[in-house]
Amino acid sequence: MIIVNTGDGKGKTTAAIGQIIRSLGQGFKVCLIQLFKGENFYGEQNVLTKLDGLDFFSFSKEHPFCIKDVTMQEAAERCKPAISKIKEIVSSGKVYDLIVLEEFCIALRENFIDKTEFIKLVKLLSEKSDVIITGRGAPQELIDTADLVTEMKEIKHPYAKGVKSRKGIEF
């Protein structure tokens, strides 16, 4: 099954993390491939790295929209090993029950990765695993390919009132 968490609201990443916890709790094997997330910043990373049954990979850690000294070109270049990792999983025959591809919708939106190739790889992964792809602005082709799509829709957000990003909530 191919699952997409998209939309402008909060909960895309946290829902994927919750899904990882649920899956691990059932004794399943899980792989998380994360883009654009600096280490030792997001609280969940401290817990996830300690859990049995999870293989955790992180690429292109500097987010080009948050960290000014990374160019879009550099960010794109740094996404390539993430695609190589997916290809490695496909060809290795290693079986995960769940594979989470975090923020890949952003990489697709910015053309950091090739959409056609990515969707083909996701289909291959989904033959053996459930696959969750997160990030705002999921392209229509990915939505068409997916079995389950949820839009996290912002109804109300304190950012609009000038409240800043907070530890334990946003990271």
Place this chain on the structure above:
Amino acid sequence: MIIVNTGDGKGKTTAAIGQIIRSLGQGFKVCLIQLFKGENFYGEQNVLTKLDGLDFFSFSKEHPFCIKDVTMQEAAERCKPAISKIKEIVSSGKVYDLIVLEEFCIALRENFIDKTEFIKLVKLLSEKSDVIITGRGAPQELIDTADLVTEMKEIKHPYAKGVKSRKGIEF
């Protein structure tokens, strides 16, 4: 801050679990009060009960819409200790960074708990803690009270094609 995860789509509970993991990863103290969820069924329970820093309470475990031998009246009765637990937290002076009230929107919708009393308690909790309330059909008064509201909106779901609930995904 008062946060509400509502809507018909997938991700309300898993986003709250992800938020718990994020918060625990920052070294915070968290309390989870869960309604309508049988033990040894949901995968996340196996992981959450093993994590340091989390106090986990579960009430009215038999879901009246899923388990036929529980009446609505019995379910309502079994929600009372959950409200007592919230009152206990308010009056004890015990400080949590995050308190998650899982599926309380359902209890509100079914009038198992009193809306006015519940919202008053949530406001009191939010003086010391971030509070997340989950469940479909959040009442307008709760949305008005909340700071951050996300609607998990179903764009596409395989249930519509007759696919059944699956281990590691829905539980």
